[in-house]
Amino acid sequence: MRSKPMTAIDDLSPQRFYHGTKADLKPGDLIKSCNLPEIGNQEAMETHVYLTPNLDAAIWGAELAVGEGHGRVYIVEPTGPIEAAPALTDQKSPKHLSMSYRSYEPLRVTGEVTEWTLYHGTRADLKPGDLIEPGYRSNYGKQTKAAYVYLAATLDAATWGAELALGEGPGRIYIVEPTGPITDDPNLTDKRYPGNPTKSYRSREPLRVTGEITAWQGHSPEQPKAMQDSLERLKQLGIEAIED
CATH class of the missing domain: 3.20.170.40 (Rifampin ADP-ribosyltransferase domain)
Known part of the structure; x- marks a missing residue:
């Protein structure tokens, strides 16, 4: 059960969002949960799906995601309200990047990042x-x-x-x-x-x-x-x- 209502972040609506995972997805698929390693409260993690406007953070999410195969970075759109996510690790500085927003509602895949600037x-x-x-x-x-x-x-x-x-x-x-x-x-x-x-x-x-x-x-x-x-x-x- 949700402990409190989520607050929509309206000013992020024009931004492009990413989600890093090892799942093989296609446009139109829904991402309903995200399980990353090195997370202290795994039970709480499973109630949300995570996303970020920071491509570097999505890359970390893809590489550290549970599962086999290569990390994949998808362009996604939230289907419901999103909120700022708390820190996902207690790692001391310098920390690795992590996906910075979360939602109770699924994310819809709209594309995949396949070309990288070097x-x-x-x-x-x-x-x-x-x-x-x-x-x-x-x-x-x-x-x-x-x-x-x-x-x-x-x-x-x-x-x-x-x-x-x-x-x-x-x-x-x-x-x-x-x-x-x-x-x-x-x-x-x-x-x-x-x-x-x-x-x-x-x-x-x-x-x-x-x-x-x-x-x-x-x-x-x-x-x-x-x-x-x-x-x-x-x-x-x-x-x-x-x-x-």
Whole structure:
């Protein structure tokens, strides 16, 4: 039984919403519940279906969803009122993203996201047509030169790259296209987060800059500092980035 009525969020109606899952769905299908791992109150979770206007958060939801197969991100529309969702995990900073709204009513699938913009975060001052190549000093570990160049399909991962990049000047996020094969980045794909929740990749071939994201929001000052401290501890322990 519902403990209290939900409040409709009218100002979100023009936005596009996403839902991440491992279910194989088609336009017109209804999503009636969402079960994600790492949730403290699973019983309460099962009474709602979750959605988000943040594509990166939907990608996390897809990769962490219960079930077999690949994560899928669907474009959805709510069939009833929605409300802001409480935090779904007690994970300490930096937290992974989670779907930020919920509803008691089903979501209707209107499409699927199948093409991804690829990003690279750095401090280098580049322009369209420039190539980002392997061979420069790595941000992680003790390697003097990185054998790969890195890219991601989530803006959040590129934001971390821009904030943690070595060098002077402001962080920059570029839209890039690979000039050769790309593979999952093993440094961000492990047993803790199955799959590739940040959609992070690497390549031995250059990336070509096609544009720049100028309106992006960085993390709170405490988050990059905590990440930098963690990376420094790894360096002191002699833990290197996986470069083979």
